[in-house]
Amino acid sequence: MTPVIDLRGITKTYGGGDTEVQALRGIDLTIERGDYVAIMGASGSGKSTLMNIIGALDVATSGHYSLDGIGIDDLDESALSIVRNRKIGFIFQSFNLIPRTTALSNVELPLVYRGVRRRERRARAVEALTAVGLADRMHHMPNELSGGQQQRVAVARALVAEPSLLLADEPTGNLDSRSTRDVLDLMGALHAQGRTIVMITHEDDVAAASGRIVTLIDGQVSDDRRTHA
Amino acid sequence: MNILETIRIGLQGIAANKLRSGLTMLGILIGVAAVIVLMAIGNGASVAVTSSIEALGTNTLTIRPGSLSSSDDAARTQFKDLTVDDAVALVDPVLAANVVSATPVVSAAVTCTYEGSSYATSLTGTWPSYFSASNSQVDAGTPLTSDDVVNSRRSIVLGQTVISALFGDTDPLGRTVTCAGVPFAVVGTIEEKGSSGFLDADDVAVAPLSTVQSSITGYGSLDSILVQASSSETSSAAESEVTAILDQRHGTISEDTRDFQVLNQAALISTIQDTIGIFTVLLGAVAAISLLVGGIGITNIMLVTVTERTREIGIRKAIGARKSAILTQFLIEAMVLSVIGGGIGVLLALLVTRISVAGVTPVVVPASVVGAFVVSVSIGLFFGSYPANRAASLRPIEALRHE
Numbered sequence: 001m002t003p004v005i006d007l008r009g010i011t012k013t014y015g016g017g018d019t020e021v022q023a024l025r026g027i028d029l030t031i032e033r034g035d036y037v038a039i040m041g042a043s044g045s046g047k048s049t050l051m052n053i054i055g056a057l058d059v060a061t062s063g064h065y066s067l068d069g070i071g072i073d074d075l076d077e078s079a080l081s082i083v084r085n086r087k088i089g090f091i092f093q094s095f096n097l098i099p100r101t102t103a104l105s106n107v108e109l110p111l112v113y114r115g116v117r118r119r120e121r122r123a124r125a126v127e128a129l130t131a132v133g134l135a136d137r138m139h140h141m142p143n144e145l146s147g148g149q150q151q152r153v154a155v156a157r158a159l160v161a162e163p164s165l166l167l168a169d170e171p172t173g174n175l176d177s178r179s180t181r182d183v184l185d186l187m188g189a190l191h192a193q194g195r196t197i198v199m200i201t202h203e204d205d206v207a208a209a210s211g212r213i214v215t216l217i218d219g220q221v222s223d224d225r226r227t228h229a
Numbered sequence: 230m231n232i233l234e235t236i237r238i239g240l241q242g243i244a245a246n247k248l249r250s251g252l253t254m255l256g257i258l259i260g261v262a263a264v265i266v267l268m269a270i271g272n273g274a275s276v277a278v279t280s281s282i283e284a285l286g287t288n289t290l291t292i293r294p295g296s297l298s299s300s301d302d303a304a305r306t307q308f309k310d311l312t313v314d315d316a317v318a319l320v321d322p323v324l325a326a327n328v329v330s331a332t333p334v335v336s337a338a339v340t341c342t343y344e345g346s347s348y349a350t351s352l353t354g355t356w357p358s359y360f361s362a363s364n365s366q367v368d369a370g371t372p373l374t375s376d377d378v379v380n381s382r383r384s385i386v387l388g389q390t391v392i393s394a395l396f397g398d399t400d401p402l403g404r405t406v407t408c409a410g411v412p413f414a415v416v417g418t419i420e421e422k423g424s425s426g427f428l429d430a431d432d433v434a435v436a437p438l439s440t441v442q443s444s445i446t447g448y449g450s451l452d453s454i455l456v457q458a459s460s461s462e463t464s465s466a467a468e469s470e471v472t473a474i475l476d477q478r479h480g481t482i483s484e485d486t487r488d489f490q491v492l493n494q495a496a497l498i499s500t501i502q503d504t505i506g507i508f509t510v511l512l513g514a515v516a517a518i519s520l521l522v523g524g525i526g527i528t529n530i531m532l533v534t535v536t537e538r539t540r541e542i543g544i545r546k547a548i549g550a551r552k553s554a555i556l557t558q559f560l561i562e563a564m565v566l567s568v569i570g571g572g573i574g575v576l577l578a579l580l581v582t583r584i585s586v587a588g589v590t591p592v593v594v595p596a597s598v599v600g601a602f603v604v605s606v607s608i609g610l611f612f613g614s615y616p617a618n619r620a621a622s623l624r625p626i627e628a629l630r631h632e
Contacts, residue, residue, distance in 0.1 A: 100245045
């Protein structure tokens with residue numbers, strides 16, 4: 001079976017000349033369908049750069065990356081936006097819901113950009129919000145929701161387009177311990193349903209919820225181990 | 230991603246900050262309304278003046294004695310009077326093919342009385358051809374006849390202003406008015422032409438030339454000769470024919486010593502229209518500047534909006550919005566601002582132009598409504614394109630990092 005993520009010799013260099021910074025120095029990483037992977041690393045280890053490349057928000061300087069069997073090294077911005085829309089569901093540290101827009105409309109948005117018809121879109125958004133336990137908060141604005149609720153809306157938004165990969169960047173970084181538990185439980189449940197999840201974090205106990213922990217040091221994979229799963 | 234969805238998202242963006250959107254629209258609104266209103270006022274003034282001159286006939290030339298260079302006293306002593314013979318000479322099928330009639334006119338400031346009411350007006354002594362030359366229709370009774378002139382009858386035809394001043398509601402036909410001590414029988418009335426501010430075309434009293442000359446003015450120079458050209462198009466040709474004939478009769482050596490002036494109504498109208506046209510364009514230009522300022526307001530506010538919503542743009546891009554979707558979203562926001570602003574501006578202008586300003590009834594130029602609206606839409610496109618493009622070109626990682 002094709003792996004969801006296949007990274008080969010990925011490097012990323014910022015700047016040039018004297019100010020050149022090598023953020024990634026040759027990453028090889030394969031993530032299979034249904035994996036729940038935590039990418040860990042200290043600040044400056046390159047984990048955010050890696051997350052941007054995995055999330056098709058940025059392209060690598062060299063190396064090959066295929067996502068769900070699609071090589072995305074040479075795609076232009078327009079093609080990358082299609083990949084992001086169809087293949088990836090993002091969950092951000094700061095939730096990143098669109099302000100002054102109801103939870104339901106936020107969840108519908110990926111489908112809007114995909115061109116799904118209104119009726120179907122609405123039905124799927126309601127379904128996704130119900131799945132994260134927010135059926136009763138659908139018509140609330142983001143500023144009327146708690147942090148944990150906002151993050152669950154974000155999870156619903158990431159799920160609604162049925163992506164191949166859920167990509168979470170410090171999903172619990174802005175949450176209290178109870179909401180952290182909620183969100184991690186939700187991710188665990190999604191994993192149990194067979195979703196592929198990649199989570200960037202620097203917290204050991206959050207990483208412990210995953211089935212595989214990849215540790216980055218100075219732009220290279222220093223450790224890659226399976227935990228309980 | 231269809232266009233309706235994009236419009237919906239654009240509208241949400243506008244509704245999110247109503248005060249700011251409203252103020253931005255106000256800029257366009259005022260610009261559009263100003264263009265339409267000022268053009269309408271200019272056009273209204275032009276229409277009013279033109280119609281008041283047209284009431285006097287567009288195919289007529291008025292010849293008056295006197296020189297344009299009036300300071301030349303030496304030449305003045307050699308002035309010849311305008312005479313009835315001059316008028317007769319102007320009707321010449323060979324030398325003046327475009328002249329239909331030439332009517333001698335004398336006028337006298339008189340006070341006319343009827344049963345205790347009196348009214349000061351200008352009494353015109355002339356020939357029957359005066360009525361067609363001056364575009365005066367007789368709506369009751371009869372116009373003057375050649376018979377009246379030949380026999381120096383004391384017949385008079387009155388305009389509506391004189392009639393209402395002297396007779397009120399009484400039927401004036403057959404009554405006798407006394408003007409400058411001379412009794413005249415009212416034989417006809419002239420249809421109302423309407424007055425336009427300074428010029429009251431209905432303030433007239435017309436009597437036979439011979440009668441007025443023998444009993445009031447004496448047999449001096451004519452005050453004018455009214456020449457009727459075959460049409461308003463030929464009035465310029467008629468003007469040169471008339472000038473040539475009179476130059477010959479009066480022995481004009483050069484234009485400086487010419488002892489008469491020819492006033493061409495058609496030329497006068499076009500001169501006045503040109504003048505008013507220039508002012509209308511000037512007014513429109515000033516208004517267009519305010520429209521431009523309104524457009525810059527849109528750019529300004531859209532740039533603020535884009536900066537303020539950088540993060541939102543990043544989020545949208547991260548979840549799969551294409552560059553074109555972001556571009557359209559912000560363009561539509563700019564256009565909705567300008568279209569709503571422009572639309573309300575048009576409505577406001579249509580309301581305001583119902584009010585007369587300083588005696589001028591504004592006449593809306595349809596092209597200015599369409600034009601101002603089209604321009605306001607284009608302003609949205611043009612002034613919105615820079616901010617929209619900036620939004621669309623944001624790199625998602627940077628936009629997402631924006632606080």
